[in-house]
Structure formats: structure tokens, C-alpha cells
Amino acid sequence: MAQAENLMGYIEDERDDTHRVADEVLLSLQNVRIDYDDRDRADADHSTEDRLTGDRPIVGPVDLVLYKGETVLFLGPSGCGKSTLAQLCAKLIPMAVEAKVEGEVWRDAAIEAPGGIGYVFQDPDAQFCMLQVGDEIAFGLENKSTLRSHMQGRICDALGKVDLSVGLKDNHALFSGGMKQKLAIASALAMQAQLLVLDEPTANLDPRASRQVFDLIGQFHEQRRTMIVIEHKFDALLPCVDRVVLFHADGRIYRVGSARDVIQEEWQWLIQTGVVAPWKTSPFADVTYDADVTHHADGTDDADGTDDAGNLARQQPVLAQTPAAYRICEGKLAFQDYVVWENLNLEVPTNAFVAIVGPNGAGKSSLLQVLGGLQPLTAGSLEVLGQGVRAKGRRKWRASLAYCFQNPEFQFIYERVADELANRVLVNEPTPREVLSLLDEFGLSGCEEQSPFSLSQGQKRRLSVASMLKEEHDIYLLDEPTFGQDAFTQQAIMERLYGLYEKGKTIIMTTHDMDLVQRFATHVAVITDCQLLFWGKPEELFAQRALLQRAHLLDDVRTSNDDLRASSEDVLASGDDLRANSEDSDQGRTVATNRGTKHKSTPVFTRGRRDSLARFLNPPMQMVTTLAFMMIGMFANRLSQAAALLILSLLFMMIVARLSPGQILKRMSPFLGFYVLWIWTIVAFGAVAPGAPTIHFLWMHPSVTGLYNGILLAVRMLAAVGFGVLFLSSADLTDLIVGLCSNFRVSPRFSYGILAGIRVAPLFQSEWAKLKQARQIRGKDARSGLLRPITYALPLLTQAVRMSERVAIAMEARGFHGDAAHNPGARTFFRDIRVRWWDFLYAGFVVAMSVLLLLVF
């Protein structure tokens, strides 16, 4: 304690007297420096940060004291090490992320205990490792070896605290970003975290969902939970922040003080360092805006809003210029039964600066894709620059526009930055002058030899914009160009776009940032509830509070008690988003995941029948049984033996899995065609006894013996297929993994690690589709479909690797280390998976029967 008091001397401001917190120190850092083992390395978890290289450590020297019950906001320019410091506070450094830490770190026993610190990461997709809500929250409890009997209560309690009303068996991959973040917070609360670290928790969320998270932070602040928050959109958060810590770009602390003082006095500094965009107004300077919000919000309700919206859609501003850049008539976009939007009438004049806004998953990106010719309209007509799409021809259409994807990596085709900008491989030739000037203009000088993928997130975005701007186009389409960028990058991009607009080009972009809309857009389109809710000038939109509210464009959540309804509106995925509806129908879910991709939807293990007896079997035991059956099957060398085994497996499918003959046929059918081809190989190349009749046909020599053997093999394999189908139709993946760990003593790190890896896999499907579009638009799609997997591999794999690193860190952040991760005996299990007597009976029976059949026939 005394030591902590001494530390106060290092901090610039004295603590605010009005502070209501008890003066109990939870954490203190003294002269702390953090450095990575190798200097060229960027922070694994924090891709948004441009690392500075040099002799200085990444962070520090830093002195900081955290008091119990206070909320501290970390602010600083990109790459200042605020996340790194937060990870140190949370013990993630050096536990999960290797780094050299010098100086003194002291933590109170309350947060030193496992689960004492909860960490919520920026990317909602990369912090979960289980498939269902219940398992997810229980994962942390298992790591703390909480008794199973206590788990259910703690889980429900935690869900209640974050206002998330979902079932424990819901698949959280289908949640919206906001719900995912709430779930992450709930996971931390269930572990009774005494310190919550929220590392840009709203970076991926729309204004409404962000506000829900902020609200929660507000509640926690009231309850005096200790929190460290890193957040760029901090305006709305300031009322519930006690202290602000400002960071220099070089990783030192610039100033610590009460929220009001620091923000008020350092606003200019914040602008200069690129923490806030210059067009933002200080939250303390501008009170009228806030007053305005409450005033309007009180006077209207949703029903009014709908009417207003209807009127407005009809009273489109009359836009006289011809030809229009785009004209959509009665446009409709639907994926199977799921309507993204319909009755969409839109006329975008040339030389407009259009912002498309709306809640997450409302179909903003889909609209942009339609405009970019990446996605055909389901119904209605579309004209580009006065010509129908058919007449214009796709190639020409694409030549007249440039398209910028949300994930810049999708656009990279070459292995060097310079090649990327030149749009060809530069072999042994100096970098062309126009490439050099572009590099310079976008702050990428010196990067020309690097791989585009190795750039920082901000650099990648600048590169993708630079390569888009290189050639002149009439129309520029951008999907959230400022997403996840620091103020400097945002500014650079927006200025370029505005310059193009001034040159007479048409700019259309989707965004969540209403400040950008207000400042740059000439037209704004609001997409919500399957329709174009508003089209017109930004001023008119901002005058309509109800409409803004309905489209989740206000960060005001006056209606937080109708959260349930809100979250169900929240979601409605766009096909490429995997963010789908939570509480609506099951049908909605399947539609949401299947749309937009031809690939099989994830999980494999969900086609089971509810009444299957196999459900009661222990999954790993069942797997072993399947394996045993297959091995025994290899000894079937007569057709009669193979047929007997096939009949056995068919019987098992009917009795144990309760599949009807029709269902069995349906499930076996994909294999039948395959085995016909298979038989042929044996028929044509089988060994024959000397003198046996064979036919010579080309280089093949089909024979009767071969035919017999081929059929034998096919039947033998079909028999095995039966048990495989039986297994897949009944076993639950999580049960299998947990069973392997709890019954078969497989190390938790390996079993749960596999599960975490699987969870990330479905993202590939949507990524694949986006990548394909990105390549098409650059006219560089692999000529033959066969080459696609090769050319697409790199961006997909880099994405996967980064994702898995984050997931691993998130798992360790939840106490998955030490004994809990190495020794199955040291953890408890939420799922009660047991090997029971009937598992042995089943295995024994299958083995005995198949051996018996081999002997009899």
C-alpha cells in the first residue's frame, strides 16, 4: 500500500477528489517495460497497430496504479502499446504472448487467482472455443474446476447479468457481434472476474450494438466493478469512466487523470496524435447535440417512425442529372426464401458521394455487391450509367468501377507490394515512377519489397485503396473503408475519396460512422428491415430521430429494456456475414448459414435423429466400435461374408439409429456411384489365374474374377459405410471431444484445441465466397476453376493462422493453462459424458456378431 502511495508521484494528475472508490490497490506497475524477444515482430494479437522499431521497448517505462472499483480508459494512437499493457495487466503477457517484462508488477490476490481477470477481445469471432452458449461459459468454470452442480446456476446468473436471453444450447456462431461480446463478458463474469479488461470491444459493432455494450459498462461502473477499457469511440463512455490514461506513440504514458480534465484539456493533443479525427468535436464542448438527442427521442415512437419512413421513401428527392450512375427499379435480393431486401428503388446521380448505412447484417454489403455486379438482383432492374446491365456487358461494367472490400487482404494477388500497385509482376526492373509516387502518397514508402500480407492492418487498407485508385474509374464502391483504422488512416482515405468526388466521380461506401456521413456524404441510403428506409440528403436523415433509432444509427439505447426485441432485430445476417438471427426460428438460422455459399454447411454432426438409440452411446466408444467393425470387415474375402456384414450394418442403422429404409438409401446414395467406379479399377486390373478368360480393351483387361472381387470390395465398404453413417448421425461433436478428454484421458489441450480449431473453420466458407468476388472484380480470377484452390490458399491460410493465434490467446486468458490444460483429472466437465455398461455391451455385440458372420459364411 505504501508503495502504491509513493507511486502517485509519478503520475501527473492528483486523483480526483470526487472519486467514490475505496482506496484499495488492485494492481500496481512500477517502472515496467515490455519488449518482444525479436524486434521485427508485430504484436500477434494486435494487428491494428503499426509497430515502431527502434531501441526503445514496445511499452514503458510505465508506472500505473489501478484501484479497486474504478473504470480506467486507455487512450493513445495506434501502436502505442495500450493493448500490450492491458495484456500485461491481465497476465496474458508473458503467459500466452511471449515477451520480456522488466520492472515490478504487483497484483492483488483477488485477481491473481485463476479467472480473476476477464479479458474481452476486439474480434468477437476469435475469442470462443466451444460451439454452444452453455459449454462456452462453462469452459472457464471447468478450468477453475468448479463443481458441475454449481455450473448451471453460475452460467444462467452470468447471462442474466449481461441481459442476454439465449438458450444454453444455442450455437453462438450465429449470434450478432453485440451478442457475442455480451457472451464474452458473461464468460468472464461467470468466473467471478474481479477485473474486466475490455480491449476495443465495440470495434466490430454497429452503433446500436456498441451502445448496448457501453450500457453494460455503465451498469458495471455503477456496481463498482474494476475495469480497464480500451476504446476509440469513447464519447458515450466518458460518463462512466473515472480515469483516463493517455499514451504516447512510443509506449510511454503521457498523462493520467480524471476523465473530464484529461479529455477537455488534451483534445488538441488527441487530434494531433491521431487518436480522434479532426472533424470530431470534443464531447465536453458540444452539449447541444446530446440535448438534441434526448429531446427528439422523447417525442416519437416507433409507429410514427414507420410512417415517416414510408413517406420519405416515396418522396425521393428529384434528381435531374442524367444519366444516373445507378438506377434500381423494384430491386429485390433474396437467397432462397430469405429476403435481404425488396421494393428497392434507387437512383444515384453521377458525382454523388453516397453513404449506405444500417444495422449489422441488414444487407448494406449486399447492396454494394449488387452495384458492383458481384451479385445479381433476384428481381427488378438495374441500370449502370444509363444502360441496362445486359446491354453493357459485365466486363465493361466492371471496367467502369472500382471496388474495395472490407478485408483488404482479399484484394491482394501478388507477393510484393510494388507488384500489387503495378498490377503485374515486376521482374528485374526498377519500380515504375507512378508506383513510387503512390507509395509515397499513402505512406508506404520502403514497403515495396514486402509481402502485402505482412503489412500492418492500417498499411494494408492504405495499399488496397491505393491500388484501387491507381486506375481511373467512374464509380468507386467501398465496403467500410475506414473500418478498424486509426484516425490518420481514416483521414487519408476520406480525403482521397473526397478529392475524387470533386473531380466528378461517384463514390458509394457503406459505413457505420455517422460522423463520416454527416461530414462527407451528399446522399445517404438507410437499409433496415428488408427495405430502403431512407434515401436523400444527410441533413434530412439527421432530422428524423425515430428513423435513425429504427436503423440502429443512434447510439442511444433508451429502449434497453426491450433488448430482446432489439437483439432479434440486430441480427439478420447478410449471406457473407455469418451473423444471423438468434431467437427467431430454426429455419431462419439454417437459411442464414447456408446462404451465399455452395459449400456444405458446417457441422457434420447435426443431422442426427432425436429418437436415435445411438444417442445414448458414448461417442468415443462408438468410434472405437466402428473402427473395430471396419478392421474385422477387411477379412471378408467371400461375397457372402461381405453381404452378411452389409445386412448386419443395415439392421443396426434401422434399429439403433431408427433410420427408415428410405433414409438409409438417401444417405448411402452418394457412395454408390463412387463404388461403381471403384469396382471398375479392380475389374480391369485385377489379378487373374492363368488361363482364365479376360478381355483386352485398350490398356485394361477386365475379367470375371476381377468383377467378383470388385463387387466384394464394394459390398465390404458399404457395410463399413453403414456404421460410419450410424456414428455420424448420432454423435455430437462436443460430446465426442469432451468424452475423449474425460473418459479417455486425452490431454485437454489437444482435445479442446481441436474443438477450437473446428469452430473457426466455418468462417472459411464465407471468406471463400468473398475472395472469389474480390478476384473477379480485379479481373484476375484464376482462369480455370481448378486452379482456384491454389491461388486462394494464401489469403485464407493467413487468415486462419491469425485467427487461431487469437483463439489460443483467448483460451489461455480464460484460465486454460497449467494443470487445467494438461491434466484431464485437474478439471471438471460441464457435460456429463460417461462410459456405461451398455457401451461395452454394444461394442462386444458388434464385434461378436461380425466375427460370427465371418465364420459362418
Next chain:
Amino acid sequence: MWKLRDIVVAAILSVVCGAIYMGWDFFNQALTAAWSPVAQGLLNGLWWLAAGLVPYIIRRPGAAFFAEVVSAFFEFAFGSPYQFGAVISGLVQGAGSEVGFALGRWRHYNAGFMMLAGALGGVGNTLQYYFQYGGNKLAFGVMFGYFVTTVISGAILGGLLPKWIGDALNRTGTLRNFEIGRQARR
């Protein structure tokens, strides 16, 4: 010593490879139905891609076996026509490749050892083909030819191809925190 991130990345890559295998099952069969097994062997190596790729990146003992079994399991789960036979393939091919890396005491991951591991994966594949998939019903010459081409294919598609992918991936800088990146910096 395996780190958690090694395991998770191995799992993800294995799931991806599992999907590739599953596609390869159908595509390969349709393409080569009329080929002699000797020629068919030339395309086999892709089926133990994971057994080369994952150990090349994370460089841990057991990586080849682990990755190949997990990817084969997902090949099965995604609906491979080989059904549970795919898992047996994973076991034998993974074990084969693992022997190759073990011979280098899990320290050498140059082209030579990658080819050796891939080739030994082919030995595992041949064993299964002989006992389960009708190899013992083929003429001896054909069977021997299958063995030779499979081993060659393993060295290339199961050894050099994953090395090439791993190197390309390493150049992007995403593998900095994995053994491949660490060793490259040394």
C-alpha cells in the same frame, strides 16, 4: 514442447486439409477410374498433405501424426466415400510421415527430410491399399508399380508441396510466432 497456438493452428489446418481430401476423394476417383493403379498412385500424395504441412510449420514431435489423423477424421465427417476407411488412412499415412520426421529427430525440415517423410507416408498408404482396398487382388506387377508411384507422389505432393505452401505462408509474416518463423530468423 507444444504450445496451445500450435495445437489450434494444427487443428484448423487439419480441418482445411480434411475438406481438400474429401474433394480429392471424388475428383481423383472420377479422373482416374480408367487408369491403371500404377498411374493412380501418382496422385496419391495429396492425401497426406497435412502430414507435411503442419509439422513443417509447427515443428513438434507428433505433429505429422496428429494432423493427419485429425484431417482424416474430418474427411470422414465431411462425408468421404471412403468413410471410416479415411481415418485408418490417416493413422497409417500419418504414422509413416511421422517416422520420417522422427528420423531427423524432429530437427530437420529441409527438402530432403520433407521428401523422406512424404515418401514414408506413401508406404503407409500402400499397406492400407494392399489389405483394405483390394491391392491383394491385383496382379503383383501392378501392385508393385502402385507402391513405387505412391512413394514418389508422397515425396512430391506430400513433401515438397507442403514445404512450398509453408514457405509461401512464412513469407507473409503470419508465421512469426511459430517454429518455422523462429527458425527462419535465426
